[in-house]
Amino acid sequence: MQPSREKFSSKFLTIIVMVGAAVGLGNVWRFPYMMGANGGGTFLLFYIIFTALIAIPAMTGELTLGRNTRSGSIKAFETAMGNRFGQYIGWLMVACYMISSSAYLVILGNLLYASIFAGTTGFNACSTPEYEASLANGWMQYTFAVTVLLGTLFIVYLGVVKGIERVSKIIVPLFSAVLLYLVVYTFLLEGATDYMVEFLKPDWSKVNSDLIFAALGQAFFSLGLGGTIMVIYGSYMSKEENIINTATSTALFDGGAALMATFFIVPTVLIFGLNMSQGPTLLFYTLPQAFAVLPGGRIIGAVFLLALFLVAFLSIVATVEAVVGSISERLKGENSRKKIILALLIVEVPMIIPSAHDPDFIGKVDLYFGSGMQIFGSGLAVLVITRFLSKFDFLHEVFGSVTMKCHQHYYRWIRTAVPITIFIVLATYLWSQFTA
Template identity: 35%
Template sequence: MKREKFGSRLGFILVSAGCAIGIGNVWKFPYMCGEYGGAAFILLYLFFLLVMGIPVLVCEFAIGRRSRLSIAAAHKKLEPEGTRWHMTRWIGIIGNYLLMMFYTTVAGWMLYYCYKSIIGTFAGASPEQVTEEFSKMLGNAPVMMFWTVLVCIIGFGVCAFGLQGGIERITKVMMLALLAIMVALAVHSVFLEGAGEGIRFYLIPDLDKIREVGIGNMIFGAMSQAFFTLSIGIGSMLIFGSYMDKDRSLTGEAITITALDTFVALMSGFIIIPSCFAFGIEPGAGPSLIFITIPNIFTQMPGGRFWSALFFLFLTFAAFSTVVAVFENIISFDMDLLGWTRKKSVKVSAVLIILLSMPCVLGFNVLSGVQLLGEGSTILDLEDFIVSNNLLPLGSLVSVMFCTKKNGWGWKNFLEEANTGSGIKFPSFVRLYVAYGIPLLVILIYLKGYYDMFSGKGTSMLAGWMAVAIALLVFIFTCAGGKSNSEH
């Protein structure tokens, strides 16, 4: 079957950026800025994007473009005969399915809140009513199911039209609209009365705040956010490398996509942080920032109903751009491994994802007693933990090692593919850093994430989950270093 290709370079950049740009840029980045002292956190974040995020992204694009396959089959095609790299495909396959098992639910929340803003539900509402509205939504299983299923139907409907006819065409419109809406919201936010203090907080490092949270915690927070923001590790970006032609080198494209992703994160801060200061709300409010804090801001704002609807429309586009991109990855698994047509894969995958999304939906109501990560946790927390704290860093570790190890694809092959075409070249002198430095940083992020998650939940729980972490690392290094009797 002939591999589809993007219709234009702009299409590739916007679709890939759309995959990277998600709810984390809009929700997590601003509240982490609030938590870690504003501008100092941003500078560290940009530094780690440059030294970690971009090299791993180039690795994924290179594997995809050379193999012309999804992560389900790419390593099998490129690995030396007798090696086991293809066993790591399950990190990507499971990761994409698990991501959509909870991301469709959260995207449904965004769509629901966009609808609620348009009909004026939050107009004139008190803080208590806004908080109650979110709790009411979580407790209403039929409402949650409806919006989750709607997200799945729309997302797979776009994918059914193919790469150029569906994904590229729709995502280009969504992304351009998203960027325009962001600029409008940011301009409105910075001109609010009292917003100046928020802008100063955002752009001037707060040394007292840094001392309060600790420089080590701030560095680790910036490193983690930079690493996870690009959606690298489970092949979500690799698939778009497989649709690229050879006329552009990969480093320049990775930098452009990273710049767009960063622009959205920075603009989100300009939307949220000055607004928080203008209305006396704590910018480091955490996960409640989007669904409780922000609607409270809009209820106090002149023309709040309009700006609220625009904000949640922007969030919906950010969520949908990721949903469509990952759905395409899931569809490609069937096409690459089983030889299915796109039409058949869309139908089967849509039904499967809808069914697999239900535990997350019901985890806030019918199955709220299932708390596998400790008291107060949900099924969404478990699924997010498995993807964000495990599969993304482990998958990135595999990509980097595969591109640098002699028993993998190898540095020479990687460099040749990455530098094919016009544009910025990947520097050959960073080989030792990419081969050893980045894996060390990834393992640090991985193990520190486990420690932070379970250190306050008892010694036995911490020891049990750390054993799981180490076992997964052993699996990776076994696949990377061992031999297999299977034929290549």
């Protein structure tokens, strides 16, 4: 335990920071295109079920693991599982996030470029080819990605209170206000409601192992689960904060943001006859086509893309904090955090190159590390914490009480049903891939 460890300033700011970590790429870049590629309302239904029954309990487990051990992933798993095996698991989780962050930095760089382009040049029939040509330039993408990396490392260098809290309490309310305005604006467009209702109709023929895996992966990705971010953020929570309330509030805000983003993007795309099933390119190629013909599209596009970049920036800050915070705990000396930040810069700069030059590589990283390893890591964190702590200690950590009957049921659910579901879905998906 580290007596001088930083903590979040208040319960309200704890939730704001958690929401900032969760809302972002998972909600606005990933959620609408995952819905478009997986049956619309069918995917949404499974996403809601998995969020309520699996992801929120898993987040509870991760926060509990972090707060109880007052550590990031490496030391938390080491404490709970034993020095040798636990340390390896912790390092694996951190390594996965380092790999995934190299791809997501490119997406953030593209968002930064798109927001600048929308605000200066604007999307129209003449400028869109120039914009798409620039996005196809790997070294341009690389330059913007490295710029985002530098900004991210600076915020992490400032620390939890002066860095992460300070930017989160500005960006999260700003993004919420922008998104609410855009949803209202969109539904004033003729036909928007009809398109949205049609899109949300479940298509049961789409239900298969791929959709179930995608919905569970989205629930975990969206909340920033994976045995890393929420573990270290849990370590910054005070003992007075109610973990289950924090997890539930974060999930509600996160899910609301995902739905609002969908309510803006889907009608906007469909009204102008564009394709919702474009996958990861939906945000960068399909949506600008809509901005080009949307009334007031230049202002709408610039505001939306800038707000999205800012909130997505919080997600990458959380990812980098999970890496830096976890590794720095393994080193002695007051300058260990500075050394890790510098080392991470040196490592990430070349790691960004493949994603900047190959969009398909981003998709693979997102599938294997953004879905697969995050589900696995979170499932492992739940297994570990529910076996490391006794039922009494776990319930006292989560609820502050062990007497209510519903608390006992919740413990049994998170100890058995949650990890079993996670690993069954993972195994089923892997089996379907090998036998396809």
